[in-house]
Amino acid sequence: MTKMTRSKxxxxxxxxxxxxxxRRKFLTTAAAGGAAVLGAPYIGNAEAAKTTTWKIQTSWPGxxxxxxxxxxxxxxxxxxxxxxAFKPFGAKDVVGEFQLFDAVKNGVLDAMNPFTLYWAGRMxxxxxxxxxxxxxxxxxxxxxxxxxxxxxEIARSLxxxxxxxxxxxxxxxxxxxxxxxxxxxxxxFKGRKMRLPGGMVAEVFQAAGAKTTLLPGSExxxxxxxxxxxVADYVGPAINYALGFHQxxxxxxxGPPGFMSIYQPVDLMDLTVSNKSWNKLSPKMKQFVxxxxxxxxxxxxxxxxxxxxxxxxxxxxxxxxxxRLSEADVDKFTKLAVPRWYAWANKDKEAxxxxxxxxxYMMSGSLGYVTPKMIxxxxxxxx
Numbered sequence: 001m002t003k004m005t006r007s008k009x010x011x012x013x014x015x016x017x018x019x020x021x022x023r024r025k026f027l028t029t030a031a032a033g034g035a036a037v038l039g040a041p042y043i044g045n046a047e048a049a050k051t052t053t054w055k056i057q058t059s060w061p062g063x064x065x066x067x068x069x070x071x072x073x074x075x076x077x078x079x080x081x082x083x084x085a086f087k088p089f090g091a092k093d094v095v096g097e098f099q100l101f102d103a104v105k106n107g108v109l110d111a112m113n114p115f116t117l118y119w120a121g122r123m124x125x126x127x128x129x130x131x132x133x134x135x136x137x138x139x140x141x142x143x144x145x146x147x148x149x150x151x152x153e154i155a156r157s158l159x160x161x162x163x164x165x166x167x168x169x170x171x172x173x174x175x176x177x178x179x180x181x182x183x184x185x186x187x188x189f190k191g192r193k194m195r196l197p198g199g200m201v202a203e204v205f206q207a208a209g210a211k212t213t214l215l216p217g218s219e220x221x222x223x224x225x226x227x228x229x230x231v232a233d234y235v236g237p238a239i240n241y242a243l244g245f246h247q248x249x250x251x252x253x254x255g256p257p258g259f260m261s262i263y264q265p266v267d268l269m270d271l272t273v274s275n276k277s278w279n280k281l282s283p284k285m286k287q288f289v290x291x292x293x294x295x296x297x298x299x300x301x302x303x304x305x306x307x308x309x310x311x312x313x314x315x316x317x318x319x320x321x322x323x324r325l326s327e328a329d330v331d332k333f334t335k336l337a338v339p340r341w342y343a344w345a346n347k348d349k350e351a352x353x354x355x356x357x358x359x360x361y362m363m364s365g366s367l368g369y370v371t372p373k374m375i376x377x378x379x380x381x382x383x
Contacts, residue, residue, distance in 0.1 A: 051077065051082050051083065051084065051085050052083065052084050052085070052280065052281070053084075053085045053086075053087055054084070054085070054086050054087065054110035054111050054273070054277060055087050055089065055094070055109050055110050055111075056073060056086050056087065056088055056089065056109065056110060056111040056112065056113060056271075057088075057089040057090070057091070057093060057094050057095065057100060057103070057109055057112055057113070058088065058089070058090060058091065058112075058113040058114070058269075059091055059097050059100070059113065059114045059115050059118070059216070059217060059269065060090060060091060060113075060217075060239070061090060061091035061092070061216075061217050061218035061243065062090070062091075062239070062242055062243055063238060063239035063240075063241075063242030063243060064238045064239060064242065064303065064304055064307040065172065065235070065239050065300075065304060066090050066091075068299070068300050068303050068304070069088055069090075069113060069300075070088045070090075072086075072296050072299070072300070073086035073087070073088035074086075074088070076292070079288075079292070080285065080288065083285060084281070084285060084288075084289075086111075089109075091216065091217060091218045092216075092218055094108065094109060095108060095109070096216065097114070097118070097216035097217065097218065098118060098216060100112040100114050100118075101114075101118075101119055101122060101162070104164055104272060104273070104274050105162050105163060105164060105274065107274060107276065109274075110273060110274055110277040111167075111271060111272060111273040111274070111277065112271075112272055113170065113269055113270070113271055114269060114270065114272070115130065115197065115267065115268075115269055116129045116130045116169070116268050116269065116270045117129075117130040117197050117198070117199055117201070117264075117267070117268075118197065118198070120198060120199035120200070120344075121198070121199075122162075123158055123161075123348075123350070124344055124347035124348050124350075124351040125154075125158055125348065125350040125351040125353075125354050126158075126199075127199045127200050127344045127351065128344070128345070128351060128354040128355050128358060129151070129155055129169075129268065129270075129354070130264070130266075130267060130268040131264050131265055131266040131267055131268065132199075132200045132201065132263075132264070132337075132341070132344075133200060133201060133204045133262065133263040133264075133333060133336075133337040133340070134262060134263075134330075134333060134334050134337045134338075135341070135358065135362070136265075136266065136358055136361070136362060136367075137259070137265045137266065137369070138265070138266065139171050139266050139301060141266070141361070141367070142169065142171070142266050142268060144361065145357065145358060145361065146168070146169050149357050149361065150357065151354065151357070152166075152168065152169075154350065154353065154354055155169075155270075157350075158350060159272055160275070163274065163275045163276075164272050164273065164274055164275060165272065165273045165274075165275055165278040166270060166272050167270070167271040167272065167273060167289060167290055167293045168270065168271060168290060168293040168294055168297065169268045169269070169270050169297060170268065170269040170270055170271060170293065170296060170297045170300055171266065171268060171269075171297050171298070171300065171301035172235060172236070172267060172268075172269060172300060172301060172304050173235065173236045173266075173267065173301060173304050173305055173308065174236060174260040174261035174264065174265045174266065174267065175233050175234060175235055175236070175261050175263070175264040175267050176233070176234070176235075176236060176237065176240065176252055176253070176254055176260065176261060177231060177232070177233050177252065177253040177254070178224070178231070178232050178233075178234070178240065178245045178249040178251070178252055178253075179192070179230060179231040179232075179249055179250075179251045179252075179253060180224070180230045180231070180248075180249050180250060180251070181230065181231075181250075181251065182251050182253075182321065182323050183231065183251065183253035183323055183325075184253075184323045184324075184325070185325065185326065185329055186208050186325065186329045186332045186333060187209075189205060189208045189209055189210040189231070190208065190209030190210070191209060191210075191211065192209075192210050192211065192230055192231045193210075193211050193213065193228065193229045193230050193231065194210040194211065194212050194213070194229060194230075194231040194232065194233070195212070195213055195214075195215045195220055195223060195224075195229045195231070195232035195233060195234075196210075196212045196213070196214065196233050197214070197233070197264075198214040199344075200337075200340050200341075200344050201233075201263050201264060202214065203340050203343075204263060204333065204336050204337050204340055205263070207336045207340075208332075208333070208336060210231070213228070213229060215229075215232075217234055217235070217243075220232050220234055220243070220245070221243055221244055221245065221248060224245065224248040224249060225247075225248045232245070232249075233263070233264070235267060236304060236305075236308045236311075237252070237308045237311035237312055237314075237315060238304060238307035238308045238310065238311040239304070239307075240311075241311045241314050241315060241318075246314070246315055246318040246319075246320050247318075249320070250319070250320060250321060251320065251321050251322075251323060252315065252320055252321070252322045252323070253322075253323050253324070253325065254322065254323075254324050254325070255324065255325050255329075255330065256324055256325060256326060256327055256329075256330060257324065259330065262325065262329075262330055262333055263333070271289075271293045271296075273289075334374065338374055338375060338378060339378065341355060341359075341378075342355075342375075342378045342379070342380065345380055346380060346381045346382075349382045352380050352381065352382040352383065353382070355380070356380060356383060359375075
């Protein structure tokens with residue numbers, strides 16, 4: 001894992017209009033909303049004869065997520081003094097969202113910025129590379145997993161089997177549920193036609209009685225508008241408002257206060273690059289990209305949370321009613337989720353390996369929200 005560095009705040013063009021930044025200095029980026037200041041090296045290569053340009057497609061179909069992604073991609077060429085550039089594409093601009101994996105693997109794209117959970121059908125361990133029902137609940141817990149407990153190295157070994165390099169996770173926030181009818185308890189999901197991202201998340205809601213469908217984010221609005229679905233999960237309020245969900249639903253359902261989403265409280269994206277494109281970079285440029293993704297994750301998360309605060313008022317003005325599940329519903333969901341933790345972990349050795357790391361963390365004195373009683377009778381095939 002690359003060690004992050006701290007450095008002084010980079011002055012803006014207005015402060016130093018004519019003084020160029022030395023190639024030996026460090027690029028610094030301050031995360032919005034009080035997040036920690038993180039540094040990434042400014043590493044323009046004086047010997048670089050031309051710019052290497054990566055074609056990168058994100059899963060964001062619009063809203064603040066796509067705006068932040070494009071802004072970040074546009075900053076790379078300057079940060080690297082022209083050595084590397086990212087050419088951004090939104091959802092479906094080059095390929096469909098569920099085709100991103102093959103597009104990078106086969107060289108149609110150099111890199112992707114997807115929702116990691118989308119690849120659960122290809123590798124079961126992907127279920128545990130993003131938040132799952134009643135699993136790790138806060139962004140910092142996932143950072144501990146990836147950057148402290150070996151998760152990053154495991155993810156890289158998994159993607160390497162498909163000739164890809166997993167650079168790092170990208171935070172954005174909890175997911176929420178939009179519906180045409182009020183959802184006030186777990187029982188209200190029974191019989192509802194519900195869009196979900198698949199994997200364990202879908203299975204838990206199926207166990208609660210929902211009739212689930214798998215759709216990429218760009219197809220949710222039409223499904224709600226046509227009535228193909230009457231309930232849909234997607235990301236947070238800012239992006240969902242920009243996608244027009246308030247026009248085709250009347251309600252938002254969340255967990256109890258302080259627990260915004262019980263099924264995906266920390267939905268994660270990532271940056272993954274084809275090995276062919278990755279291996280063309282110099283060692284210093286590889287280090288830069290790894291550090292830059294870590295910085296981008298912090299900024300991406302903070303900016304989306306800021307936009308979410310502004311979006312709540314917009315939903316209120318649109319007449320949307322917000323409902324919350326109870327602590328009793330959390331207990332019921334937990335009873336449905338725990339057996340599915342183990343079912344997915346027992347699909348292969350790597351899934352079990354990742355889950356065991358996370359389970360030990362959730363049962364530790366640091367967290368403690370999983371108890372021996374909760375997992376009584378459950379067993380892992382590999383440990």
